[in-house]
Amino acid sequence: MSKNIFITGTDTAVGKTTVSILLLKKLEQLGYKTFAMKPIASGCTMDKNNHLVNEDALALQATASIFKPYPVVNPIALKEPIAPHLAAKLMDKRLSVALLTETITAHLQAEADINIIEGVGGWSVPLNETELFSEVICHLKIPVILVVAIKLGCLNHAILTYHNILQMKVPLLGWVANCIEQDALASSENIETLKQWIDAPCLGVIPFRI
Numbered sequence: 001m002s003k004n005i006f007i008t009g010t011d012t013a014v015g016k017t018t019v020s021i022l023l024l025k026k027l028e029q030l031g032y033k034t035f036a037m038k039p040i041a042s043g044c045t046m047d048k049n050n051h052l053v054n055e056d057a058l059a060l061q062a063t064a065s066i067f068k069p070y071p072v073v074n075p076i077a078l079k080e081p082i083a084p085h086l087a088a089k090l091m092d093k094r095l096s097v098a099l100l101t102e103t104i105t106a107h108l109q110a111e112a113d114i115n116i117i118e119g120v121g122g123w124s125v126p127l128n129e130t131e132l133f134s135e136v137i138c139h140l141k142i143p144v145i146l147v148v149a150i151k152l153g154c155l156n157h158a159i160l161t162y163h164n165i166l167q168m169k170v171p172l173l174g175w176v177a178n179c180i181e182q183d184a185l186a187s188s189e190n191i192e193t194l195k196q197w198i199d200a201p202c203l204g205v206i207p208f209r210i
């Protein structure tokens, strides 16, 4: 099994955290030591100590078997719930491939059997005007799980993302179908279609309101 796994999605709010949490719980049941991080989180709020914190990162911190202080789990905490490069700019910060590569490398836990890294937004989220987060994952050669929210439009999003992951030669461990909408039309047909188009295993189908 890979030591590090990057959880990406076809978009924001598709179930990356949901899948990360399920995976962490399953891995723990199987006896693996886990650590989880969300390198960049936008949409943070102030905690009682006046530190910016994000719900996803807190959930990852609470679920992983290795507990680390918040800034290790979420080193880049951005206030506004907008695209990360824009949220960073509002805080006079600049994101880059070099910064993220260094940050992720420094925060991954050697003692973990598996490090789960949750992305921000979708696969091609910009870090600045010329660089994408996906380049960091490509550079670090971290295998990816793609979360697909099963709804109208997901075939286009999933196939585009899959092709880009392939083109960047990033190892794709597989994809997860997340049934995020109640009674979405043609869910099983969409999932079957994606099995034909994506040459990587479908690692699971998550029902609505798991």
Ligand SMILES: Nc1ncnc2c1ncn2[C@@H]1O[C@H](COP(=O)(O)OP(=O)(O)OP(=O)(O)O)[C@@H](O)[C@H]1O
Pocket (backbone or CB within 6 Å): 009, 011, 012, 013, 014, 015, 016, 017, 018, 019, 056, 120, 121, 178, 179, 180, 181, 206, 207, 208, 209, 210
């Ligand atoms: N299978 C499901 N059934 C019902 N609701 C779901 C399901 N999966 C996720 N959700 C809900 O959809 C919302 C988005 O899920 P989640 O936070 O896991 O997405 P995300 O990709 O991590 O989002 P973000 O881009 O903000 O990190 C949450 O409110 C979550 O509870």
Ligand SMILES: [Mg+2]
Pocket (backbone or CB within 6 Å): 016, 017, 018, 056, 118
């Ligand atoms: Mg999330």
